[in-house]
Amino acid sequence: MEDKELFDFFKNRSTSFEEMPSEALWNKIQTNIEASKSTTFFSASKIIILSVLVLATALIGVFIYTNFKTSIEEKTIHPNVNEIIEQPSSTASRIVSEIDTLKKRAETDTLKPKKAFKKPIVTVKKDTFMVFKKLQPLLKTDALKVIDSKFDIDSLKIKPLVKGNRLLFETKQLLTPIEFDSFVQKVLDETKTNYGALIVIKAKGNKPFRQIVKFPEKISIPKSTIQPIHTTTKLIMKDSMIVSDSIYFNTKK
Amino acid sequence: MSENEFIIGCQKQDSKIQNLVYKTYAPKVFGICKRYMKDRERAEEMAMNTFLTVFQKTNQFKNDGSFEGWILRIAVNSCLMELRKKTNFENEYPLEALQSTIENEVLGNLDENDIEKMLQLLPEGARIIFNLYVMEGYKHSEIAEKLNISEGTSKSQLNYAKEKLKKIVAVFNQSKIKEYGR
Numbered sequence: 051m052e053d054k055e056l057f058d059f060f061k062n063r064s065t066s067f068e069e070m071p072s073e074a075l076w077n078k079i080q081t082n083i084e085a086s087k088s089t090t091f092f093s094a095s096k097i098i099i100l101s102v103l104v105l106a107t108a109l110i111g112v113f114i115y116t117n118f119k120t121s122i123e124e125k126t127i128h129p130n131v132n133e134i135i136e137q138p139s140s141t142a143s144r145i146v147s148e149i150d151t152l153k154k155r156a157e158t159d160t161l162k163p164k165k166a167f168k169k170p171i172v173t174v175k176k177d178t179f180m181v182f183k184k185l186q187p188l189l190k191t192d193a194l195k196v197i198d199s200k201f202d203i204d205s206l207k208i209k210p211l212v213k214g215n216r217l218l219f220e221t222k223q224l225l226t227p228i229e230f231d232s233f234v235q236k237v238l239d240e241t242k243t244n245y246g247a248l249i250v251i252k253a254k255g256n257k258p259f260r261q262i263v264k265f266p267e268k269i270s271i272p273k274s275t276i277q278p279i280h281t282t283t284k285l286i287m288k289d290s291m292i293v294s295d296s297i298y299f300n301t302k303k
Numbered sequence: 304m305s306e307n308e309f310i311i312g313c314q315k316q317d318s319k320i321q322n323l324v325y326k327t328y329a330p331k332v333f334g335i336c337k338r339y340m341k342d343r344e345r346a347e348e349m350a351m352n353t354f355l356t357v358f359q360k361t362n363q364f365k366n367d368g369s370f371e372g373w374i375l376r377i378a379v380n381s382c383l384m385e386l387r388k389k390t391n392f393e394n395e396y397p398l399e400a401l402q403s404t405i406e407n408e409v410l411g412n413l414d415e416n417d418i419e420k421m422l423q424l425l426p427e428g429a430r431i432i433f434n435l436y437v438m439e440g441y442k443h444s445e446i447a448e449k450l451n452i453s454e455g456t457s458k459s460q461l462n463y464a465k466e467k468l469k470k471i472v473a474v475f476n477q478s479k480i481k482e483y484g485r
Contacts, residue, residue: 053465056465056468056469056472057437059418059472060418060422060433060437060438060468061437061438063418064334064338064418064438065334066417066418066419067333067334067335067337067338067418067419068330068331068333068334069330069333069334069337070329070330070333071329071330071333071347071350072347075329075347075350075351076322076325076329078351079325079351079354079355079358080318082351082355083316083318083321083355083358086355086359087316
């Protein structure tokens with residue numbers, strides 16, 4: 051028997067294998083389909099619920115973190131300021147009195163050299179307060195200024211130090227950046243007519259400010275206010291103007 | 304009902320259409336499964352796996368062939384997946400031991416169209432490869448790739464299946480002649 055004959059023998063009879071499976075098989079298939087459908091639905095809903103939970107947790111986390119951060123920032127500035135304002139008079143006065151006694155003792159003590167109290171380390175006025183060194187880095191200049199509520203920018207009446215074309219305004223008072231800005235503005239307003247002058251403004255705790263007062267580029271002058279001295283030539287006032295520090299007239303000649 | 308309607312119905316998970324698909328293709332699918340598996344129970348199990356895969360993955364069907372062809376390919380692959388785990392294709396059988404007295408008795412009771420029982424006389428490895436090569440029309444290289452065996456193994460198993468089946472058919476024919484001669 052040839053291979054081909056054998057193959058054909060089986061191929062031609064392959065339909066004899068075909069047979070409808072039992073009825074129970076379809077029921078089994080149907081049950082499995084339903085089960086897989088519900089599993090798919092369950093897993094899909096599970097994924098949705100899980101993702102919602104994760105998202106909610108993340109949101110709550112962010113909310114808590116933001117609140118925590120804000121409260122820390124508030125605690126860093128305000129409570130300390132309150133503490134400083136509330137606490138001081140007794141502590142400060144106690145320190146001052148201690149320093150005074152030590153000073154007196156040092157003055158009266160003739161055996162020991164007086165150098166121990168040549169320069170007291172801490173000088174505190176009785177009506178002010180103490181800012182402890184370890185608290186200082188936590189407080190910005192603005193926070194410190196909150197305490198000194200008496201400060202007024204108009205109180206800074208500083209006479210400028212004139213050196214040629216240079217006007218130096220300097221204050222040794224500690225200014226916040228905002229105060230320094232208003233101080234600069236005030237000085238600039240006062241010196242706005244000092245054309246060509248170099249304005250230098252210095253204040254403790256701020257970078258020096260420098261500016262040259264510029265000449266106005268064009269200033270129109272009303273016709274009637276200026277008359278040319280020259281009488282022989284006929285000058286026309288029509289386009290007269292001041293450019294820097296000169297007055298120009300146009301002439302037809 | 305056309306194949307396209309079957310496909311659309313299966314994609315929509317329409318149970319009526321799924322039942323129609325089952326009724327239309329179940330005999331062929333079950334036939335394939337019977338050829339590969341040793342008993343009916345396992346063949347039914349494979350047929351069930353086939354239809355479950357068909358209904359779940361109808362979206363993956365590309366219209367580059369017939370829907371029926373796609374379903375039958377799934378049936379073959381389902382059987383192979385199951386058999387690949389358990390079958391040792393490297394076993395070699397001596398051709399001398401092809402014909403036993405038991406086989407002769409079996410053959411004596413065979414009908415001309417009872418090729419199912421003829422194939423059952425083959426060892427599992429040889430039967431699978433004979434099915435793939437002769438019935439499904441796969442090449443040795445494809446069989447080797449599918450079953451993760453060498454082409455040589457595929458060829459030797461086919462050769463063994465051929466020789467054995469030739470003898471079975473010859474015995475069958477002789478017994479038939481004798482029967483007619485009486």
